[in-house]
Each structure stands twice: as structure tokens, then as C-alpha cells.
Amino acid sequence: MNGTRKTNKSGKLVIMSLIGVFIVLLVGRQFLLDQTTEIDPPAPSHFPNRFDRDRATVQRASLGKMLFHDPLLSLHQQISCASCHQQAAAYADPGKSTSTGDLSVKTERNSPTLVNLAWKKQFFADGRATKLEETIENAVLDPKELNSDFDCIIIPRIRKNSLYSQKFRRLFGNRTIHKDDIILVLTDYLRTLNSFHAKYDEVMQGRAQFTTQEKEGLEIFTAACQSCHVPPLFHSQGLIASCRSGNQDINALVAPTLRNIEFTSPYGYTGAYPRLDSLLIVHEIQWAGSSYPRTVKEVAALKAFLYTLSDHSFTSNTAY
Ligand code: HEC
Ligand code: HEC
Structure with a gap:
């Protein structure tokens, strides 16, 4: 009598374990086949x-x-x-x-x-x-x-x-x-190449504050740059012509994003400017119809603001 009960018990145990293994295999297979995460x-x-x-x-x-x-x-x-x-x-x-x-x-x-x-x-x-x-x-x-x-x-x-x-x-x-x-x-x-963990984003979400110089840069940026480099992406949606001759756009280009500009030297669409300062001094003369170059102090403030768009997690993370 005793022996039969034992056999019954271990039989049940075997069946339960088999069911367990089966479920694990099924879930595992589903996981491996799931290509839609x-x-x-x-x-x-x-x-x-x-x-x-x-x-x-x-x-x-x-x-x-x-x-x-x-x-x-x-x-x-x-x-x-x-x-x-x-x-x-x-x-x-x-x-x-x-x-x-x-x-x-x-x-x-x-x-x-x-x-x-x-x-x-x-x-x-x-x-x-x-x-x-x-x-x-x-x-x-x-x-x-x-x-x-x-x-x-x-x-x-x-x-x-x-x-x-x-x-x-x-x-x-x-x-x-x-x-x-x-x-x-x-x-x-x-x-998947998305970047929104810069200081600028922290400030927008109320978790950080700009320094005095960054604020100065932001003011210049708001007045002179954001019509083409539109926040929070800092690129333009359409083409921008540097000049119009008759009814023809001359040299029409997309304004590139300024996010992570700190890491992407040289600058300009032909890479003609090794340093950001040299581009910023003359840039608005070419693109925004300004007749004066930016002063050294203004360029420093602009640069301080632009560097708040640097996202170090973007240049080092290893997702996917
Ligand atoms: C030999 C260098 C080179 C290689 C290799 C290269 N690219 Fe590029 N890529 C460029 C250049 C230069 C441009 C800008 C072209 C222009 O503006 O006409 C560009 C532009 C782009 C753009 C447009 C970005 C924008 O914001 O407009 C994307 C996206 C891109 N490349 C993805 C790729 C992918 C994906 C590959 C591989 C399949 C690749 N590139 C291989 C040099 C390269
Ligand atoms: C009228 C539109 C316009 C205005 C205003 C403008 N930009 Fe641009 N910007 C462009 C275009 C178009 C380009 C791409 C052509 C080039 O590199 O010369 C560009 C390129 C740049 C680049 C080089 C980006 C790179 O990846 O090489 C920087 C930096 C830049 N702009 C900063 C500024 C700043 C700062 C201001 C304000 C002081 C400003 N821009 C105002 C249109 C504009």
C-alpha cells in the first residue's frame, strides 16, 4: 500500500516538473520569436x-x-x-x-x-x-x-x-x-539616435538653471538665431536661402541642428570652419542679412549657451 502511494506521489512530481519545463520552453520560445518589442x-x-x-x-x-x-x-x-x-x-x-x-x-x-x-x-x-x-x-x-x-x-x-x-x-x-x-x-x-539629456533640457524641465553668461547667450540666440535654428530641436523644417536673386533662391539650405555642436567640429556644411568662434563671428552676415560681425564677448556668451546643448549620454551610451 505504502509503496503504491509513494509511486503515485513521485509520478505526480514527474508530471508537474514536465509541465513546468514545458511552460518554461513555451515562454522562452515566445520570447525568442517576439520580434516586435x-x-x-x-x-x-x-x-x-x-x-x-x-x-x-x-x-x-x-x-x-x-x-x-x-x-x-x-x-x-x-x-x-x-x-x-x-x-x-x-x-x-x-x-x-x-x-x-x-x-x-x-x-x-x-x-x-x-x-x-x-x-x-x-x-x-x-x-x-x-x-x-x-x-x-x-x-x-x-x-x-x-x-x-x-x-x-x-x-x-x-x-x-x-x-x-x-x-x-x-x-x-x-x-x-x-x-x-x-x-x-x-x-x-x-x-534610436535621439538626444534630449543636455543641460538645456534639464533647464526646460525645471531641474537646472542657466549661468549668467548662458542667459546672455540665450537672449542673443532668441533674438538672432531661433527663427532658423528652432528650439527645442534647433534645426529648420524648411530650406533657407542665403539670398534671393530675382525670383530665385540662391544657395538654399536646411539650417542644421545645433545640438551637440561642441562635439562636431569642423563647422559649416563644407566644414570650412575648424573653430566655432570663427563661424559665429561671420555667420549672420551670410545668413541673416546682418551688416556687423559679432563681438568677442557676444560670441563667448553664444558659445556658452550652445554648449548647454551638449548631451554626454548621447555620445557614450550603448543602447541597442
Ligand atoms: C564617406 C562618408 C559617409 C558614409 C560612409 C556615410 N555617410 Fe551619411 N552622410 C555623409 C555626408 C557627407 C552627408 C551630408 C550629405 C549632404 O548633405 O548632401 C551625410 C548625410 C547623412 C544623413 C542625413 C542627415 C540629416 O540630418 O540630413 C543620414 C541620415 C546619413 N548620412 C546616414 C548614413 C548611413 C545610415 C550610412 C550608412 C548606410 C551613411 N550615412 C554613410 C557622409 C557619409
Ligand atoms: C536665416 C537663417 C539662419 C539664422 C538666423 C542663423 N542661422 Fe545658423 N545656419 C543657417 C544655415 C542655413 C546653416 C547651414 C549653412 C552653413 O553651415 O553655412 C547654419 C549653420 C550654423 C552653424 C554650423 C552648424 C554645423 O553643424 O556646422 C552654427 C554653429 C550656427 N548656424 C549657429 C547660429 C547661431 C548661433 C545663430 C544666431 C547668432 C544663427 N546660426 C543664425 C541658418 C541660420
């Missing part, structure tokens, strides 16, 4: 709504991050997106007025910071792209950048690479890898 950039309340409303997922963004740093995308496999867009320089190319693409060909413009892109309406200095996806195609195909091709170069390389093929299969199933899949994962990575 969305990242919603937790922007602070002083930020407006984004233009790009598509949500990135953690899984796509982390694959995009790997590709962003991989020379596999370029024709001669020497450079990656990150060669020209380095995190420590807020994703600009530090110290280079123009950058070096595939086969050491030089770009025509200075590599810009990549930040808060979901809040931009137009991309590139001349605003020629209106969707984030177009910026990826541009970088891949441009002979002065990656000098590459999706169907003939990148996709065959990804297929031969077992780690990448496995990752693409997990995200998109067993079908053949498509150009749009690569654009999607890279775009999702770009969607």
Missing part, C-alpha cells in the same frame, strides 16, 4: 510630435546597428556608415572638413551629426530627401560614400554570412532577403 523614444514634454511616426523595434534596431558599423556594406569593404558618423562626435566625422568614402574618394560636404532624425522634415544640407529611408539608399549607392549596391553586392554577402542570414531569417522568415529589409533595419537604428 517597440521602442518609443521617450521624448520629454518640451518636444513636439515626431514627423516620422513609425516605431523602431529593439530587434531590428540592434541588427541595424551591426550593419551601420560593418564595412561589408561598402564595395571594397574598407568603410562603414560609422567611419563618417562616429558616436563620440555625435555621429559626425571629427576633425574632417569632408569625409573619405570607398576607395578614398572625398565627399563634397561635411558629415553631419545624426540626431533626433524622426523630428526632421528634410534631410541633407540641400533638403533633397524627405524620408529617412532615402538617406540609407543615398549612402549605399553614392560613389563618394559606400559606392555599393543592394542586390548585386550587399544581399549576396549577407546570404554568405551565417550570423547575418540567421538574424534576417529570425526577423523576416525564410523568404529571400530584400533591399527593403536592409533599409528597414538601418532606418530603425537611426530612429
Whole structure:
């Protein structure tokens, strides 16, 4: 009698453990298969709504991050997106007025910071792209950048690479890898490059205060700069012409963001100014129709204010 009861008990225990293991496996499988953990950039309340409303997922963004740093995308496999867009320089190319693409060909413009892109309406200095996806195609195909091709170069390389093929299969199933899949994962990575932990943001949220000099800089900025570099993103939504001749806009450009300007020297869209001071002294003469250069004291105050837009967590964090 006693023996049967014991057997019954241990039988139950075995069944319970099996059920337990089964549940753990099921949850684990679900977790592994879940490719839709969305990242919603937790922007602070002083930020407006984004233009790009598509949500990135953690899984796509982390694959995009790997590709962003991989020379596999370029024709001669020497450079990656990150060669020209380095995190420590807020994703600009530090110290280079123009950058070096595939086969050491030089770009025509200075590599810009990549930040808060979901809040931009137009991309590139001349605003020629209106969707984030177009910026990826541009970088891949441009002979002065990656000098590459999706169907003939990148996709065959990804297929031969077992780690990448496995990752693409997990995200998109067993079908053949498509150009749009690569654009999607890279775009999702770009969607995660958001910066709003600067002193300026702390002040906007009532958690810090500007110094006297920063306040002076803010006053000049409000009067002379914010019509084009619109807070809190500090870029312009449309094109701005430096001059109008007849009914033609001359040299129409997007005003770039001033966030993290401390890290992105040299300055100007061709990188002509190694130091911020030299650009600021003459900048409004070129762009805002002013007839006087800024004084040294005004430039110092402006610079102090602009440095409150530096976000050290952005240049060092390792999310995704
Ligand atoms: C050889 C250097 C180089 C490489 C490699 C490169 N870029 Fe760029 N990138 C630039 C330059 C230069 C510009 C500015 C072009 C212009 O304004 O016409 C730019 C502009 C951009 C912009 C527009 C930013 C804005 O605010 O308008 C994005 C986004 C971007 N690149 C993403 C990428 C991605 C993603 C890759 C890799 C797939 C990449 N870049 C590879 C040099 C590079
Ligand atoms: C009429 C519009 C306009 C006004 C006003 C204006 N800017 Fe600009 N700013 C631009 C444009 C367009 C560019 C890009 C072209 C260039 O670099 O020359 C630019 C570029 C810059 C850059 C270089 C950014 C980089 O990443 O290289 C800085 C810094 C800057 N502006 C600061 C200021 C400050 C400070 C003021 C006010 C004193 C100001 N701007 C007023 C339109 C404007």
C-alpha cells in the first residue's frame, strides 16, 4: 500500500516538473520569436510630435546597428556608415572638413551629426530627401560614400554570412532577403539616435538653471538665431536661402541642428570652419542679412549657451 502511494506521489512530481519545463520552453520560445518589442523614444514634454511616426523595434534596431558599423556594406569593404558618423562626435566625422568614402574618394560636404532624425522634415544640407529611408539608399549607392549596391553586392554577402542570414531569417522568415529589409533595419537604428539629456533640457524641465553668461547667450540666440535654428530641436523644417536673386533662391539650405555642436567640429556644411568662434563671428552676415560681425564677448556668451546643448549620454551610451 505504502509503496503504491509513494509511486503515485513521485509520478505526480514527474508530471508537474514536465509541465513546468514545458511552460518554461513555451515562454522562452515566445520570447525568442517576439520580434516586435517597440521602442518609443521617450521624448520629454518640451518636444513636439515626431514627423516620422513609425516605431523602431529593439530587434531590428540592434541588427541595424551591426550593419551601420560593418564595412561589408561598402564595395571594397574598407568603410562603414560609422567611419563618417562616429558616436563620440555625435555621429559626425571629427576633425574632417569632408569625409573619405570607398576607395578614398572625398565627399563634397561635411558629415553631419545624426540626431533626433524622426523630428526632421528634410534631410541633407540641400533638403533633397524627405524620408529617412532615402538617406540609407543615398549612402549605399553614392560613389563618394559606400559606392555599393543592394542586390548585386550587399544581399549576396549577407546570404554568405551565417550570423547575418540567421538574424534576417529570425526577423523576416525564410523568404529571400530584400533591399527593403536592409533599409528597414538601418532606418530603425537611426530612429534610436535621439538626444534630449543636455543641460538645456534639464533647464526646460525645471531641474537646472542657466549661468549668467548662458542667459546672455540665450537672449542673443532668441533674438538672432531661433527663427532658423528652432528650439527645442534647433534645426529648420524648411530650406533657407542665403539670398534671393530675382525670383530665385540662391544657395538654399536646411539650417542644421545645433545640438551637440561642441562635439562636431569642423563647422559649416563644407566644414570650412575648424573653430566655432570663427563661424559665429561671420555667420549672420551670410545668413541673416546682418551688416556687423559679432563681438568677442557676444560670441563667448553664444558659445556658452550652445554648449548647454551638449548631451554626454548621447555620445557614450550603448543602447541597442
Ligand atoms: C564617406 C562618408 C559617409 C558614409 C560612409 C556615410 N555617410 Fe551619411 N552622410 C555623409 C555626408 C557627407 C552627408 C551630408 C550629405 C549632404 O548633405 O548632401 C551625410 C548625410 C547623412 C544623413 C542625413 C542627415 C540629416 O540630418 O540630413 C543620414 C541620415 C546619413 N548620412 C546616414 C548614413 C548611413 C545610415 C550610412 C550608412 C548606410 C551613411 N550615412 C554613410 C557622409 C557619409
Ligand atoms: C536665416 C537663417 C539662419 C539664422 C538666423 C542663423 N542661422 Fe545658423 N545656419 C543657417 C544655415 C542655413 C546653416 C547651414 C549653412 C552653413 O553651415 O553655412 C547654419 C549653420 C550654423 C552653424 C554650423 C552648424 C554645423 O553643424 O556646422 C552654427 C554653429 C550656427 N548656424 C549657429 C547660429 C547661431 C548661433 C545663430 C544666431 C547668432 C544663427 N546660426 C543664425 C541658418 C541660420
